[in-house]
Amino acid sequence: MIFAVKTISLGKSYGDFRALDNLNLRIKKGEIYGLLGPNGAGKTTIIKILCGLLSPTSGEAYILDNKVPNKKISSDIGYMPQETALYSGLTVHQNINFYANLFGIKNNEIKEKETELLKFVDLYDWRNEIIENLSGGMKHRVSLACTLIHDPKVIILDEPTVGVDPELRISFWNYFNKLKEKGVSILLTTHYMDEAERCDRIGLLSHGHLIAENSPKDLIIETETDSLEDAFLKFSRMCDR
Numbered sequence: 001m002i003f004a005v006k007t008i009s010l011g012k013s014y015g016d017f018r019a020l021d022n023l024n025l026r027i028k029k030g031e032i033y034g035l036l037g038p039n040g041a042g043k044t045t046i047i048k049i050l051c052g053l054l055s056p057t058s059g060e061a062y063i064l065d066n067k068v069p070n071k072k073i074s075s076d077i078g079y080m081p082q083e084t085a086l087y088s089g090l091t092v093h094q095n096i097n098f099y100a101n102l103f104g105i106k107n108n109e110i111k112e113k114e115t116e117l118l119k120f121v122d123l124y125d126w127r128n129e130i131i132e133n134l135s136g137g138m139k140h141r142v143s144l145a146c147t148l149i150h151d152p153k154v155i156i157l158d159e160p161t162v163g164v165d166p167e168l169r170i171s172f173w174n175y176f177n178k179l180k181e182k183g184v185s186i187l188l189t190t191h192y193m194d195e196a197e198r199c200d201r202i203g204l205l206s207h208g209h210l211i212a213e214n215s216p217k218d219l220i221i222e223t224e225t226d227s228l229e230d231a232f233l234k235f236s237r238m239c240d241r
Contacts, residue, residue, distance in 0.1 A: 078152030137163030
């Protein structure tokens, strides 16, 4: 079976500090998988390794059965970092077109896809605005549009809804579910429990360890708690003993 994302005994150390420790993930095609954990748990480290921005100290990581980093599958991956990677002196439209051309999308296909994405992130009326004039939340939405412009098969999102109002967050999740129906795999990190509950499965991280993994409902049942937040706290206490 080919997994969208797979890690084998993945580890990352910075001197004596172990950011990731023997991490084994299996994310299926067409699955929305959430990584949940406090700051410093290792979420962003995992994502940067998967995107080829960091090298692991030990273990291996694969996307669509290809060991990363691998330039051959760069067009299959859509990556949205916490910090927006936009050109502040260009307009929203120019940024999206830059990324579209970077991935070799034909000019006659760009306009339709750009319009779809700008309506999705509720920025169509701002398409000719210079990036530096936008709020932080709006820049985040442009970054998401740029991430999706080339129709990647695996989408990796680091805190995708930071600075986004609740109504638009719901719109985002409706769109994510439409992508899932098309067989697209989504790996995301979040601090929002209500978002984690929308994932098919979640992995709970603590100090670089995967301390639990299952569907949100099953994690709550397993811990005999009333909420995902309580389930996470219970797993954390069990690991600290």
